[in-house]
Amino acid sequence: MNQKTLLAILVMLSCNLSYILAQEESSSVSLELEGAETQEVLHNAYKTSWVKNRFKDTWYITFGSGVQTIIAEDDDKANFTDRLTYAPSITIGKYFSPIWGLRVQITGGSLHGFNDGESGTYRKWNSGSDHYQGAGYAGRPGYPTTADANFATWDPQWVRRGYTLDNGQIGLSSNGYFWGDGWHTGKLYMQHIKYAALNMNFMFDLLTLIGDYNPKRAFDITPFGGIAYSHLFPSWGYEAYDVIGANGGVNLKFRLGKKWDFNLEGNISLYPDDYDGHLGGSRSMDIVAQTTAGFTYKIGKSTWEVAQPASYDMIKDLNDEITRLRILAQQAKPCPDCPACPDPVTSVGATNNMKETKFLPDPVFFRIDKSIIDASEWHKIEKAVAYLNNHPDVNVVLTGYADRKTGYPAYNMRLSERRAKAVSKALVERYGVTPSRISINWEGDRIQPFDINAWNRVVVFVIEE
Numbered sequence: 294m295n296q297k298t299l300l301a302i303l304v305m306l307s308c309n310l311s312y313i314l315a316q317e318e319s320s321s322v323s324l325e326l327e328g329a330e331t332q333e334v335l336h337n338a339y340k341t342s343w344v345k346n347r348f349k350d351t352w353y354i355t356f357g358s359g360v361q362t363i364i365a366e367d368d369d370k371a372n373f374t375d376r377l378t379y380a381p382s383i384t385i386g387k388y389f390s391p392i393w394g395l396r397v398q399i400t401g402g403s404l405h406g407f408n409d410g411e412s413g414t415y416r417k418w419n420s421g422s423d424h425y426q427g428a429g430y431a432g433r434p435g436y437p438t439t440a441d442a443n444f445a446t447w448d449p450q451w452v453r454r455g456y457t458l459d460n461g462q463i464g465l466s467s468n469g470y471f472w473g474d475g476w477h478t479g480k481l482y483m484q485h486i487k488y489a490a491l492n493m494n495f496m497f498d499l500l501t502l503i504g505d506y507n508p509k510r511a512f513d514i515t516p517f518g519g520i521a522y523s524h525l526f527p528s529w530g531y532e533a534y535d536v537i538g539a540n541g542g543v544n545l546k547f548r549l550g551k552k553w554d555f556n557l558e559g560n561i562s563l564y565p566d567d568y569d570g571h572l573g574g575s576r577s578m579d580i581v582a583q584t585t586a587g588f589t590y591k592i593g594k595s596t597w598e599v600a601q602p603a604s605y606d607m608i609k610d611l612n613d614e615i616t617r618l619r620i621l622a623q624q625a626k627p628c629p630d631c632p633a634c635p636d637p638v639t640s641v642g643a644t645n646n647m648k649e650t651k652f653l654p655d656p657v658f659f660r661i662d663k664s665i666i667d668a669s670e671w672h673k674i675e676k677a678v679a680y681l682n683n684h685p686d687v688n689v690v691l692t693g694y695a696d697r698k699t700g701y702p703a704y705n706m707r708l709s710e711r712r713a714k715a716v717s718k719a720l721v722e723r724y725g726v727t728p729s730r731i732s733i734n735w736e737g738d739r740i741q742p743f744d745i746n747a748w749n750r751v752v753v754f755v756i757e758e
Contacts (some may be wrong), residue, residue: 295403296328296691297511299693307464308391321594327415329606334530337504337505337506338391338392338424338487338501338502338504338505338506338655340449341506341599341600342599342600343390343391343597343598343599343600344597344598344599344600344665345580346594346597347593347594349592349593350592350593350594350595351387351388351389351394351591351593351594351595351597352385352386352387352591352592352593353385353386353387353388353589353590353591353592354383354384354385354386354514354589354590354592355382355383355384355386355555355556355586355589355590355597356380356382356383356587357383357384357558357585357586357588358379358380358381358382358582358585358586358587359379359380359382359558359583359584359585359586360377360378360379360380360583360585361378361379361400361402361404361581361582361583361584362376362377362378362404362405362581362582363376363404363406363486363568363569363579363580363581363582364565364579364581364582365406365566365568365569365571365576365579365580366408366413366569366571366573366574366576367406367407367408367409367481367571367574368406368407368427369408370409370479370481370553371407371481375405375407375483375508376405376406376407377405378403378404378405378433379402380400380402380583380584380585381400381401381402381673382398382399382400382558382583382585382587383398383399383400384397384398384399384587385395385397385398388498390597391498391501391506391597392498392501392502393495393496393497394495394496394497394498395493395494395495395496396493396494396496396517397491397492397493397494398491398492398493398494399489399490399491400489400490400492400583401487401489401490402487402488403485403486403487403488404487404488404569404571404581405483405484405485406483406484406486406571407477407481407482407488408448408472408475408481408482408483408484408571409472409473409475409480410448410451410456410471410472410474410475410476410482411471411472411476411477412446412471412573412574413446413447413571413572413573413574414445414446414469414569414571414573415446415447415574415614416531416534416567416570416571417443417448417449417530417531417532417570418444418445418591419445419567419572420459424443425440425670426440426441426442426445427439427440427441427445427447428440429446429599429691430444431444433480433537435451435452435457435459435575437458437470437504442469442599443465443470444534445469446468446469446470446471447463447469447470447530448472448530448571449529449530449570450484450529450530450531450560451463451472452482452530452576452727453529453530454482454581456472461473462474463756464476472739484529484570484571485528485529486528486531486567486568486569486570487525487526488523488525488526489523489524489526489561490521490522490523490524490540490581491517491522491523491524492520492521492522492540492560492562493520493521493540494517494518494519494521494540494541495517495518495519496515496517496544497515497517498513498514498515498518499514499516499544500512500513500514501508501513502737506647508595508596508597509548510548511546511547511548512545512546512547512548513544513546513548514543514544514545514546515543515544515545516541516542516543516544517541517542517543517544517560518539518540518541518542519539519540519541520537520538520539520540521537521538521539521540521562521563521564522536522537522538523535523536523537523538523562523564523568523581525568531570534555535572536564536566536568536737537561537680537687538562538563538564538565539562540560540561540562540563540573541560541561542558542559542560542561542583543560544556544557544558545557545558545561546589549588551591551595552590552591552595553590553591554588554589554591554757555586555587555589556585556587556588556589557584557585557586558584558585558587559581559582559583559584560582561580561581561583562580562582562585563577563578563580564579564581565578566578566579567579568581571596581595586719590639591707594614598665604722606747610745610746610747610748612618614745636659648754651755651756651758652753652754652755652756653676653677653680653689653753653754653756655668655673655676655677655754656673656751656752656753657673657674657712657751658670658750658751659718659750659751659752660750661699661750662699662700662708663708663750664708664711664712664714664715665715666715666716666719669670671719674716674719674720674724675724677689677754678720678724678726679718680756681726681730686758687730687756687757687758688729688730688731688732688756688757689720689730689731689732689754689755689756689757690731690732690733690734690754690757691713691716691717691731691733691734691752691753691754691755692713692733692734692735692736692752692753692757693708693709693710693711693712693713693714693716693733693734693735693736693751693752694709694712694735694736694737694738694740694741694742694749694750694751694752694753695708695709695712695737695738695749695750696738696741696746696747696748696749696750697738697741697746700738700747702737702738705737705738706736706738706739707731707737707739708736708737709735709736709737710733710735712735712750712751712752713734713735713752714733715752716752717731717733732757
């Protein structure tokens with residue numbers, strides 16, 4: 294069994310084992326009713342709609358290191374271990390859904406290629422008026438005296454290594470110049486290719502794509518692919534060179550905890566045939582291959598919320614209330630002399646011993662058992678921000694509630710607390726309201742500010758002057 298067959302079998306076994314483990318470990322995202330026991334519901338990652346996370350969430354950074362090699366003309370003639378060099382890498386990525394994301398990887402180092410000095414031409418002499426066919430170099434010490442087509446077969450590092458025509462190390466045949474020690478002897482000399490690369494990839498979590506979303510999955514496979522930009526530094530007679538290629542591979546992720554993963558990664562970059570400076574021969578491209586291991590740190594929120602549809606009962610209640618108000622408006626007599634519009638606050642009658650309480654008229658409603666602010670509610674928070682900006686001498690008290698018909702008191706008290714804190718966090722972090730102007734209170738289901746049950750899943754704004 295050759296190495297390629299063995300490698301293919303190992304990859305297939307790894308993929309099959311990974312899929313089996315993922316199916317066994319797949320668990321559901323919890324969907325809770327207020328006060329009810331948690332029910333596990335499976336969510337197919339591809340078919341489910343997800344709440345869009347903030348831009349600063351679902352980022353990660355990976356620090357890796359391993360080994361790399363170049364696969365180009367004559368390299369397969371050398372001992373494999375002699376071709377391995379150190380490969381550092383830093384990867385920064387972001388997921389835009391539970392399935393896919395984008396990443397940028399920085400890597401580089403020194404590659405060890407090998408050459409028998411027999412055939413092919415060299416990039417340095419094939420382009421540019423300064424060097425074409427040896428122009429500007431012919432006649433220098435150690436170099437051929439004539440700039441012609443044969444010069445293109447002269448390895449730029451021969452002179453640095455002390456190989457010259459004068460000492461008999463270099464010969465000339467009908468095919469051009471050649472290294473005498475390597476002429477049909479199998480001897481090789483090493484190439485030093487110093488480079489830095491930037492790989493830009495699309496990536497997707499395979500087991501999440503074909504299975505269910507599970508933020509606690511112990512293992513996942515992440516294939517990736519994209520473009521590679523590489524800069525080669527001047528070295529051993531070769532000059533600086535920039536080139537674009539293709540990059541791809543697979544990353545194996547092992548979950549260590551909420552914020553950390555361990556990774557094993559294999560990737561290859563495909564470049565034009567002259568990447569190592571040497572053209573010709575049986576290969577049409579040069580390959581840089583890496584195998585690395587590293588640790589990943591997740592930045593910001595790394596999980597995803599299922600986008601729940603609006604409650605039918607809540608929508609029905611709202612529609613019924615709108616209909617009732619329309620009927621009342623139609624039955625009401627017109628006001629001949631309407632007073633000027635007051636500030637956008639609602640006042641609750643005061644007594645001689647009690648200060649008047651003022652509410653902003655647009656409370657923030659929540660879905661059942663949720664403390665996440667829906668997209669439809671953000672404009673209400675913006676109205677509150679506008680009022681606070683226009684009245685810098687007032688403060689606001691945020692009071693959270695939960696409806697009494699679902700849930701039990703202790704749970705609803707915690708839920709109303711989360712709702713109040715969610716609105717407070719939005720005021721401070723998104724809109725820049727000074728934290729000292731905000732107070733937080735929560736009542737659970739002890740107080741029901743509205744007659745309609747579903748409306749009591751709410752946070753109200755109380756103005757303090």
